[in-house]
Amino acid sequence: MKKADIGVALYLLAAVIFFIVPISSTLLDVMIAINISIALIILFNTLFVKEVLDMSFFPTLLLFTTIFRISLNVSSTRLILSTGAPGNVVTTFGQFVGGGDLVIGAIIFIVLIIIQFVVINKGSERVAEVTARFTLDAMPGKQMAIDADLNTGAITEKEARERRNKIQEESAFFGSMDGATKYVKGDATAGLIITFINLIGGTVMGVMSQGLSFAEAIQQYGILTIGDGLCSQIPSLLISLSTGILVTKASKEADFGTVLVSQLFGIPKVLYLVGATLAFLGITTPLTWYLFVGLGLVFIISGRMMDKQIRVESIEEEVSEAETEAEEIRKPENVVSLLQVDPIELEFGYGIIPLADVNQGGDLLDRVVMIRRQIALELGTVVPIIRLRDNIQLNPNQYIIKIKGIQVTEGEILFDHYMAMNPGYVEEEITGIPTFEPSFHLPAIWITESQRERAESLGYTVVDPPSIIATHLTEVIRNHIAELLTRQDVQNLVNNLKESNPVLVDELIPKLLGLGEVQKVLQNLLSEGISIRDLLTIFETLADHAAVTRDTDVLTEYVRQSLKRAISNKFFPANETTSVITLDPKIEQEIMSSVKQTEQGAYLTLDPERTKAIMASLEQEAAKLENMGKTPIVITSPIVRMYFKKLTEDYFKDLIVVSYNEVESNIELQSVGMVTA
Structure with missing residues (x-):
């Protein structure tokens, strides 16, 4: 076991033991000091941590610290009631914080309880609940944004996977925090109840066992009880404050202290106004003039310094930008990036941009995601990333589709129009702009929104522009999917199959066939529209016949015969x-x-x-x-x-x-x- 694992186990084990076994006052002093130290560590960690997920175990940590703190409460209660001497820390807290006066100590203790219950616990609980709800509600939108970025090439598959994992971790964290805040609230309640038990029990023990008068007993045990309550409530207050800081952090990827100070004191005019107001109050009212005027001058001077610093930073930023631009001009052009050829590209004129812009209500990106899923289910292969980009050289409503950088087809749509096609049995014709459907080159007409309902009632097939582009793109991908299947794609398919059928894969590749030969067989199947999703059957057939022949065309025929159920289902209706x-x-x-x-x-x-x-x-x-x-x-x-x-x-x-x-x-x-x- 690792040292950290042993330390956590001992921490929890100590909490369980303290519930059962009496401990000495000296050991209790040590444990209370450790408890306060841990609370301070947690507080400063939450204050300076850059991302909330850097403390993803915070909900579990809340449970651990709560159990440990309650176990110390039980131990101190046992010592107070049995010996009246719970140790130096508890006694010092009771006498020093309350000034040796029971009433003052009780008032301070009650104030702390009110602050924790009404302000910190209540606010933290509500913020955690709302944050958890909004985080869960925002998950689908974030997932769609990641898919859109992936399809446009803004991020890689690895980055998309990391973002999805982060979204899931955030939702799990804030969901756990929603429940963990109940621990903090329950801990404060338990501490309050234990304090009253200590006061009543200690007073009874002092009167009955030690022969003290009621006034002496309540004075002695009241101070000890308040000290014990403060020893428990102060760490609890720190943990509650840590919870509130963590769930209210708006900036998840920045230094909290720097951002807070810059946002609070970053505008010079605000500091000028505050300074002038304080100086005015010091001069015109009976308030202590030197205090308010002096503080006002400090704010005015700070504002002046901040204004000067902002100007210097602005000049430095302009110089830096100029140097960067000059450096870009001076350095030799990097042509390596120009060598990259996208497998599939959809370029469109500026008139089609609203269909691809999510902010303008376009759903073309979502349709591209669905195309990749549809092809994966239909043909059993992964379609490469489909690059979408605008091209000002095209006509506004024109789009072209490229395969490996070469244009293979094009189309043109009319924005705010619908394409109506006669399936062959429509008797009454509708007026419109004659055209041809780009995917199958069928005769069609463009109609307006007002004609749509009538065209549908007459029997026309009516489709909107995004559907036209998506259908055209799907057909192009189907026709070229064989040449888009690379050796790397085949290797990914092989790796996926190897997880469940390692023996078959090891027998076939590379002993009987090379990866390129398997690729050729799969391309032969895809070129005729045969799905390769049943890769297990395909590989079983190849393993059976590859020892006899390595002719990929002959092997393809054997595989087709093994897939006759799928072929019959595709071409011959039952x-x-x-x-x-x-x-x-x-x-x-x-x-x-x-x-x-x-x-x-x-x-x-x-x-x-x-x-x-x-x-x-x-x-x-x-x-x-x-x-x-x-x-x-x-x-x-x-x-x-x-x-x-x-x-x-x-x-x-x-x-x-x-x-x-x-x-x-x-x-x-x-x-x-x-x-x-």
């Missing part, structure tokens, strides 16, 4: 017959015959004319399904799927190609056409 396109067996055989294997992987050597004929047939069959309002899906044999998908990528970017082994047995399929050539 309890419904799905219309699909099949591939002519002759075409499949022709494709397989044209496959050439190399060390770098397989590629097709199909004749361009044959490729063109196959694509023409595919386009014709796909058009049948599109005219029926259905998504074209091609079913092939397992060995052909990946080669046919590669063949169609340049012609049909979003075509879904699934093998028979990737379809659950309970799925009903209906072929509505066959690709032939």
